[in-house]
């Protein structure tokens with residue numbers, strides 16, 4: 001498709017306590033945007049939009065200074081608390097889709113390769129509504145490779161829709177797809193799943209994740225577990241099914257064994273009072289019940305969060 005009007009690009013950067021990375025990242029991305037403007041790939045009023053996910057360090061101050069002293073095409077939102085990477089990115093999509101033709105989301109630590117921006121835009125010009133960058137995992141740690149591969153295998157086995165493995169949140173979205181995503185507001189949003197379930201023309205490209213230059217990963221093990229649980233519970237109700245099937249099988253097993261016990265007692269009349277046969281089923285059933293209740297609890301917690309009419313996120317400050 002021939003683009004007569006120039007593309008207005010928004011680069012969305014969600015960040016939490018990234019005071020060490022922000023300057024470096026904003027410098028690199030603003031430079032990249034200027035280059036693309038020179039090559040007439042994107043319009044002059046393309047911009048960077050930073051979503052500060054409730055940082056408690058100096059991230060917000062650094063962004064303000066950068067806007068004043070270095071780069072005017074910078075907008076930012078400050079969320080009232082730390083909602084997590086997925087909601088921060090969702091807030092960016094929802095708040096900025098009306099102001100751009102397409103967006104590219106990147107991490108604030110610049111582990112994503114911004115050299116790919118040109119390619120993203122070329123595919124967008126070829127009418128792709130979503131361009132997803134997939135990590136070739138060459139530079140990732142052994143722990144991340146193993147956990148990510150296992151997670152995606154399992155998720156794709158039980159999921160409503162197929163999810164691209166190793167796709168972090170490095171992607172281009174057209175205005176149309178951003179608008180559609182904005183309608184799917186949820187308090188435990190899992191963008192990778194939502195994106196795979198939406199029927200837009202998609203293109204996949206490969207890249208190598210870089211090392212983090214400044215600061216530590218903001219994804220603690222608890223945040224990773226939270227993301228995995230949100231991924232599973234928003235993509236599938238299969239665990240609920242497993243829990244009811246497991247419950248049924250155990251019930252059946254208990255029923256058959258009680259018949260055997262009764263038969264022994266009344267017909268053979270040789271039952272030996274046994275401690276093991278009493279205590280083992282108690283432990284076993286107790287464990288299974290708690291596990292299954294936990295699964296149900298996960299879904300109930302989700303329903304609870306949705307029915308409470310709190311907003312998904314609140315914005316306390318803006319840089320326009």
Ligand code: UDP
Pocket residue numbers: 013014015016017018053082083084085088106107108109111216217218219223
């Ligand atoms: N992030 C966020 N909120 C959080 C945790 C992380 O906005 O609660 C951002 C973080 O600042 C970064 C991106 O999400 O821009 C990816 O996080 P990080 O680089 O720490 O994760 P990793 O690359 O180690 O998986």
Ligand code: MG
Pocket residue numbers: 107109111212217
């Ligand atoms: Mg990172």
